[in-house]
Amino acid sequence: MTSTTLEQDARQLHEDGHAIAPGEIAVGVIIGRTSEFFDFFVFAIAAVLVFPSHVFPFADPLTGTLYSFGIFALAFIARPVGTLIFTGIDHRYGRGVKLTTALFLLGGSTAAIAFLPGYETIGMWSVALLALFRMGQGVALGGSWDGLASLLALNVPENRRGWYAMVPQLGAPLGLIVASLLFWFLIAALPTPDFLDWGWRYPFFVAFAINVVALFARLRIVVTPEYQTLFEQRELKPASASEVVRESGSRIVAGAFAPLASFALFHMVTVFPLSWVVLYTQEKTTLFLAIEAAAAAVGVVAIVISGALADRIGRRKVLGYCAAAIAAFSGFAPILLNGGILGEMVFMFLGFALLGLSFGQCSGALSSTFPQRLRYTASALTSDLAWLFGAGFAPLVALSLASSFGLPAAGVYLLSGALGTLAALWFNSEAGRNIE
Template identity: 65%
Template sequence: MSYESSLAEEAEEHGHASVPELAVGVVIGRSSEFFDFFVYAIASVLVFPRVMFPFASPLDGVLLSFAVFSLAFVARPFGTLIFTEIDRRFGRGIKLTVALFLLGCATAGIAFMPDYSVAGGYAIVILCGMRIAQGLALGGAWDGLASLLAMNAPREERGWYAMIPQLGAPVGLFVASALFVYLVTGLSEADFLEWGWRYPFFVAFAINVVALFARLRIVVTEEYEEQFRNHELRPSSVRETVAAEGSNILIGAFTPLATFALFHLVSVFPLSWVYLSTNDSVPGFLAIEIGTSLVGLAAVLGSGALADRFGRRRLLFVCALAIAVFALLGPVLLDAGQSGEFLFMVLGFGLLGLSFGQSSGAVASRFDRRYRYTASALTSDLAWLVGAGFAPLVALLLASQFGLFASGLYLLSGAICSIVALILSQRLEIRDEE
């Protein structure tokens, strides 16, 4: 009997969790996390190079800012390691409360921190510390609701349910970009750099509080604790999980590599390129991001229907091939003025939505039930680290040294890795079924 079939029989035996309630909890949680992400990402281009690295050239300031940006992705796996032990000893509710409290404090701490003109190099150290704390907290924010939602999905609608958690990304981008457009256009440059940029971080803290209560309302109830136990969605030792599922975790981390690299190369990197290399309006480009985030939202929704009809792996494979083509075409569009920038963003977010919508759990069904909870968290951490953590930094560095085409080659390398991982995953699955 297949793993999926056994899960379906278990769900029928023990009863299904409330799927609408699960979906709402997942979307709220992911939206709050991605809002935090995009607030920091936009500030990494528009704010931190000027208030934290004023001694550097505009290009070097953004590169230094992107280096600090990457620290959260490096810290995230360590957060999973720490908070997995908290989960095992004290429970999922305590773990989630501590993780989101840390995330909220780190986010609010950025809003209150001094800039370089006040504290000098200590301001940079504080910013690095806050960013590392955000990464540790994100590693602990894994609540298992996405896995529980997938396990309660009807067999013929798994693609549709898999895309629900991914809706948080375009929602978070839309709200964060809109907030920065409002501040940049409504304040003078001096006021924005002195105090206006801090406001989005206060908003992020408030959203984290709302998300915390929304998620706790679900995960700590007796009904859902029973569901977690029935599906064996309990934390396991990280060492034991890696020993048992190491190969699947590694394949799972590389499967969405193209998607996660594209994620940053259409959301963060273009803003830095427009800001540094063109005379185009920054609020105007953020407005393009607002509009194209809706394209991404529609594409995420469409990915569910396409995956259910044609299969998730096939969709991801086709998307990886399309990302490879976009890697060669995208730099030409981004360097072709405002109309090219608009087309770059429309195509990029459309392709991103289709691939990102199904990128989670591409190999999660191969995890043994005893390890799925922790293995899924580790897979997500490593995928973001390898695929996205350094993408804005590397892409901008390559583009500034060798031209935009070099950033396309970087994305192409990610697409090739994803294609290889998908082929390897399929071969291992076939071998396991023999």
């Protein structure tokens, strides 16, 4: 693998001869995923609280929110494109250059949203720019795949793989906690006109700063000679997309559908309920953001528990049992959002408990089904497709169904994800054995 002079200098700078430890990889994974999910949730919360009035004031609140969710989905569509582009950069210039470019694109796109003029200032250009910046985030997320999750899965004792598989997933609830509390503080501290004028922009600046910190933390790992050697020993190198699809196309499809229940539930308990509460209840936004942050903390605990549970009974069984539980949850839980504060708390806490148990093992499912020499690129593509199919359109579909047919209809989308996971685990025995 070739690399630039800068990357070679960075490796020399960090060369200290220390032994490779899974704990070091885990720290890098958590920092990287938390920064990415913080960006993710800052946009998601703004899509409910800000963009309908700032970018789509010509539409009613429901329609404006649906438009915002449509733009929200663009990042998931653009993400596989980013993976293809940055795989070429990785192959030619090295992992450090790829990661640096991707995270600066992510941070730049996020910071650009903070300067976005509203519709009343530049008309439809505001919509176009928001869509452009959102696609920039998606392309960057495709390029931010650093292979550390796969490296972590390969570099731990076999009887502890479930435990370490849950480590990358901790970034999701941690990112949500920080994003929710930051918006909670700004809404509580500022008059509504000030928040809608300039206060909402602050989290996007914070996201850029966090990306810079995460960049150096991750480069500290991926450019060192010790880790570079380990990547090469484990054959975690970029492969061409055509080769990956030709040799592991069926596994990519199975891998994309195996975590579908988890990814569908992901947005059903994070983005969708906030939109419903804002549009259809009289509850204060700050109160629900606080509930969401507390429920995300439950998700952190559940993710940790999933690691111990997977090592005891197997990741495939954890995913299967959780998919069945999510299917049951989809039949009654959405109506709790009309049950006042108590109903919302039950929905959120129970939902995040299920999400943590299932989502906690998605990383292991995605990284363990491919030959080592294809794993680096195949895992990235599989993750991209899983997010696209399972989560990309979840807020848009759930809100559309719920607003047209009532809250029970929102569970239909969640049920489809649960059935997709069960079907993938049942019909693809090869994938099932590898997930064990």
